[in-house]
Amino acid sequence: MYKRQIAALELQLDAADEAAVDRLVAPGHASTHGYTDPAYPVEGRLAR
Numbered sequence: 001m002y003k004r005q006i007a008a009l010e011l012q013l014d015a016a017d018e019a020a021v022d023r024l025v026a027p028g029h030a031s032t033h034g035y036t037d038p039a040y041p042v043e044g045r046l047a048r
Helices: 001-006 013-026
Strands: none
Touching: none
16 A cells, blocks of 8 residues: 555656646645645634
8 A cells, every 4th residue: 555655756747637636626725625724724814
């Protein structure tokens, strides 16, 4: 199992691969609906 994970480090993605991923998950969003990364919590709008 770990050999596959290590082999994935050498995987090269081209523009078509990245476009396919972007169709599945919008850029800048988590793949799990409703998930918010605790390192970057949603804090609302910045005060002006």
